[in-house]
Structure formats: structure tokens, C-alpha cells
Amino acid sequence: MCDWGVAAMVMSGIGTLAQMQGQQDAAAAQAAQANYQAQVAENNQITAERLAVDAEQRGEIDVRRHRQQVEQLKGRQVAALAASGVDVASGSPLDILADTAALGAIDEQTIRDNAAREAWQYRVEGSNQGAQAGLYRQQADSASSGAVGTLLTGVGGIADQWWRYRTQTAPAGGSSLAGYSGGTSGGSVGGFFGG
DSSP: OOOHHHHHHHHHHHHHHHHHHHHHHHHHHHHHHHHHHHHHHHHHHHHHHHHHHHHHHHHHHHHHHHHHHHHHHHHHHHHHHHHTTOOTTSHHHHHHHHHHHHHHHHHHHHHHHHHHHHHHHHHHHHHHHHHHHHHHHHHHHHTTHHHHHHHHHHHHHHHHHHHHHHHHHSOTTSSOSTTOOSSSSSSOHHHHTTO
């Protein structure tokens, strides 16, 4: 003869296990997705750092190129002034050359500042991508907690069903937990565990 109370508990246990397996599968898929997104963010962080280094290097190349252009301009100025018979070592011609050098230095600093600003923007983006990668890793780590919660809830439900079953089917004065109050009087705890 079939005991419907036990059958219901067995079915409840099977349902809990199936639900837990489904949640584990979903959690594994969520963790895989979060890990993928974390890897993409980490790759973006690496790319941002490489772009920052590239911006700095391009800035230095541009500074050297500009410095050469300023030196060529100063050479043309000296040649033009000397061809006109002006003494380039003193007076206004010397001031012209000094102004050219000063403006060239200001331009060089502007080029460096622009390169540094561009590199900084890439590094900020890289830092943001690194932080995002960390969040994705946390999502991946916490994805499996839902399945554990389902297992605990299901086991609690089965334990509740078992409790009700045992208290309703226990013989009078037998080994049920119905009278158990936490002390030594009343029912037997062993009855709950089949004793």
C-alpha cells in the first residue's frame, strides 16, 4: 500500500533537486556571461593603456618634429637677416631669433600637454574598464548563491512536511516530536530520526 505522505515528500524532494539543477544551470550561464564580460572589460583596459602610451609617444615625436621645424625657421631667419647685411648677433635680429625660440618652446609644451591629456583620458577609461571587470567578476562569483538558497528552502520544506507527517501518523504516546519542548520530558527526538 502506498503512503501518500511519503510519496509527496519524495516528489517534493525530486522537485527541489530539479529546481536546484535548473538554477545551477542558469547560474553557470550567468557566471559564464559575467566572466566573458569581465574578460572583455579587462581587454579594453589593456587596450586603453596601450593607447595612452601611444599618445605619449606620438606627443614626443611631434615635439621633436616641431623643434626641428623651429630650428629650420631660425636658420632661414638668420640667413635672410645676414643676406640683408644685418648683424644677427645683437639688437633686433637677436630679439627675433629669441622670440622664435620662445614661441617654439611654448608650442612644444602645448604639444606635450595635449598628448598628456589624451593619455590621461585613455587611462581614466582603462581604470573604469578595470572597475567594471571587477564588478563582472563579483557577479560571476555570486551567481551560484541562488541555487544554494533553493536547496535550503527545499530541504526546509521537506523537513516541514516530514514533521507534519510524523506528528500526524505517530501512535498515541509513541515517539513523535509533538510533545517535545526542548527538554528531556515529552516525546523522543529519536522518533524523528526513525528511532
